Amino acid sequence: MAAIPFASMLYAMFRGKYDYRVHRQTLYFDNLPEAFEGFKITQISDVHSGSFDNRAAVQRGIDLIKAQKADLFVFTGDLVNNVANEITPYIDMFSQIKAPYGQFSILGNHDYGDYIKWDSAKAKADNLQELKNQHQKLGYHLMLDKNVRISKDNQHIVLIGVQNWGRGFIQIGNLDNALNGVNPNDFKVLLSHDPTHWEEKVRYHKVPVQLTLSGHTHGAQFGVETAGFRWSPVQYRYLDWAGLVSQNNRYLYVNRGFGFLAFSGRLGIWPEITVITLKRKVA
Numbered sequence: 001m002a003a004i005p006f007a008s009m010l011y012a013m014f015r016g017k018y019d020y021r022v023h024r025q026t027l028y029f030d031n032l033p034e035a036f037e038g039f040k041i042t043q044i045s046d047v048h049s050g051s052f053d054n055r056a057a058v059q060r061g062i063d064l065i066k067a068q069k070a071d072l073f074v075f076t077g078d079l080v081n082n083v084a085n086e087i088t089p090y091i092d093m094f095s096q097i098k099a100p101y102g103q104f105s106i107l108g109n110h111d112y113g114d115y116i117k118w119d120s121a122k123a124k125a126d127n128l129q130e131l132k133n134q135h136q137k138l139g140y141h142l143m144l145d146k147n148v149r150i151s152k153d154n155q156h157i158v159l160i161g162v163q164n165w166g167r168g169f170i171q172i173g174n175l176d177n178a179l180n181g182v183n184p185n186d187f188k189v190l191l192s193h194d195p196t197h198w199e200e201k202v203r204y205h206k207v208p209v210q211l212t213l214s215g216h217t218h219g220a221q222f223g224v225e226t227a228g229f230r231w232s233p234v235q236y237r238y239l240d241w242a243g244l245v246s247q248n249n250r251y252l253y254v255n256r257g258f259g260f261l262a263f264s265g266r267l268g269i270w271p272e273i274t275v276i277t278l279k280r281k282v283a
Contacts, residue, residue, distance in 0.1 A: 014103035015264040017221075018057035020064050020258075022273045025244055027251055027279040029210055031187050032240060033155035041189070041272040042070035043100070045079040045215025046108065050086035051111055051264065055093070061258060061271065070277050072150065072219075073099040076166065076215045077108025077193035082116045085131035085154060086136075095138045101150050106142035108163040108193040108216060109130075109169040119200040143191060145177040157187045160209070165201065166194030166216065173197065179207055191212065195240045198252045205281050211251045211276075217241040219269035232269060242269065 042065060052058055065073075080086040082149050085092070097103060111131055118124040135142040143161020160182070162226035165173035173192065182188065188209045190202060195214040202212050219242040223232025234241045245252050 020061045035153035035155040044258040045076040045255040048259035050081035073103045075105040134153035161191040165197040215255040
């Protein structure tokens, strides 16, 4: 009996943390433009590149992302653990990810460098600027409280990206600024790293955001998920910690994370690549 948890932890540390799984969701909306029927979005989150220790395993994950052949690719924050140069050895790999309608990204709480001591405020600011430059090298359009139209066949949806806003974490994301110039009737997809932003702000906002994509929780990298039962210790901290939830025709999807942090492993909550297909709701 003692061998079972021991073997499980060994698997978590040597294989589980790179055991990438694709989670697929098809979502139906009343106001999705006809041109976007079947539009496919691939999302990853929480890369935490400073934790990687196996380039070949990471490449397998990149290849799996590429194999989804999505229309749009999005990354929802925490590219690094603390410093910008953690992603440098992997730029050649993550820059392989391309999508016809672009690659877009946001920052997560770890990206601001708040969890280590800096020699000066300037050094910290320079690190953040370097991280922003790294997004550009990756070919990702970094969205800091901004929005962009994704156009197809003379119709469009709006992609919105906010800086980090999380309960108990840095709160500088401004949804109102990010919505500037957006028609309230437009179909909107929001990138927001921390799901507590959706819980406290997005789902009640006067301007409806149909779909929010988040990450942050990692599902604690440990738990149980079966067809009829889900448990992770992270559920005692977060109301919405993995997968899909909805309220008032507004959806939130929480990605379980591509990488890992602190505990160098995953058991039961495997690293995730999310594929969301948008569909029009049939009357």
